[in-house]
Amino acid sequence: MMTTFEALAEPTRRHILDLLLERPRLVGELADLLKVSQPGVSKHLRVLRDVGLVKVRQDAQRHWYELRPEPLAEVEAWLEPYRQLMEARYDRLEGLLNELQDEEKRHGKT
Amino acid sequence: MEKLRLVAEPGQHNLTMWRDFNAPRERVFRALTDPTLIPRWWGPKDTTTLVDKMEVRKGGIWRYVQRDADGSENGFNGVYHDITSPERMIYTFEWEGLPGHVLLETVTLTERNGVTTITDASVFQSIEDRDGMIQSGMERGASETWDRFEELLKTM
Numbered sequence: 001m002m003t004t005f006e007a008l009a010e011p012t013r014r015h016i017l018d019l020l021l022e023r024p025r026l027v028g029e030l031a032d033l034l035k036v037s038q039p040g041v042s043k044h045l046r047v048l049r050d051v052g053l054v055k056v057r058q059d060a061q062r063h064w065y066e067l068r069p070e071p072l073a074e075v076e077a078w079l080e081p082y083r084q085l086m087e088a089r090y091d092r093l094e095g096l097l098n099e100l101q102d103e104e105k106r107h108g109k110t
Numbered sequence: 111m112e113k114l115r116l117v118a119e120p121g122q123h124n125l126t127m128w129r130d131f132n133a134p135r136e137r138v139f140r141a142l143t144d145p146t147l148i149p150r151w152w153g154p155k156d157t158t159t160l161v162d163k164m165e166v167r168k169g170g171i172w173r174y175v176q177r178d179a180d181g182s183e184n185g186f187n188g189v190y191h192d193i194t195s196p197e198r199m200i201y202t203f204e205w206e207g208l209p210g211h212v213l214l215e216t217v218t219l220t221e222r223n224g225v226t227t228i229t230d231a232s233v234f235q236s237i238e239d240r241d242g243m244i245q246s247g248m249e250r251g252a253s254e255t256w257d258r259f260e261e262l263l264k265t266m
Contacts, residue, residue: 004120005120005121005241006120006121008120008121009120009121009237010121075120078244079116079118079244081247082116082243082244082247083114083116083127085154085247086114086116086127086247087113087114087129088154088155089151089152089153089154090113090114090129090131090228092150092151093131093138093141093151094131094132095151096141096147096150096151097131097132097133097137097138097141098133099150100133100137100140100141100147101133101137104137
């Protein structure tokens with residue numbers, strides 16, 4: 001099975017998620033909006049269902065596809081340690097800039 | 111509070127970050143390009159950075175050596191492609207532990223009302239290289255967290 005990352009790597013699948021963010025939709029609707037064949041859209045929807053980004057709600061004969069955002073938190077969590085590492089570096093740069101300002105003041109510069 | 115914004119889209123080769131600093135961009139540019147100032151902020155906590163080479167001009171070479179608390183050393187180097195004071199620098203970046211995996215970094219400084227925004231945009235050779243860099247941050251970040259935890263334990 002694909003990972004959330006691999007599922008999100010495909011541009012059409014990201015586009016599908018954008019459309020589902022607005023509201024639940026039917027396969028035919030998605031195919032029209034994306035200008036992709038219905039079997040093509042179904043294939044992408046299967047991948048998104050497998051990784052849990054999309055769920056289906058059945059209403060009589062119709063299948064509504066809905067966004068399930070929980071796995072996106074996993075992607076955010078993946079980036080967070082690197083972001084914190086860079087944040088720490090920039091915190092030190094900020095500290096240095098404050099020290100430089102003090103030095104400039106002492107030397108009578110503006 | 112989060113001051114740094116970082117974007118790394120799945121399946122892409124790039125990584126971009128932004129952060130605002132309450133300083134004119136001439137000062138920010140100086141902090142980024144003065145070899146005597148680099149050791150005062152570059153490199154993670156509990157490491158010391160030695161500037162081996164820093165020829166801040168097009169075609170010039172830079173090389174830093176980062177020494178960890180346990181004495182192990184990591185070299186980083188690259189070539190400056192563009193230095194436009196005080197607004198832009200473009201250079202390559204390579205960790206010597208993984209030669210040949212080079213990324214291109216474009217650092218842009220924009221100033222508005224005395225606040226300078228650093229935009230740091232990196233383009234990697236592959237998605238795997240970019241994800242590997244993020245992964246290494248995860249390991250480093252985790253180790254820093256454990257270091258802080260250890261410090262906390264000492265005070266208890």
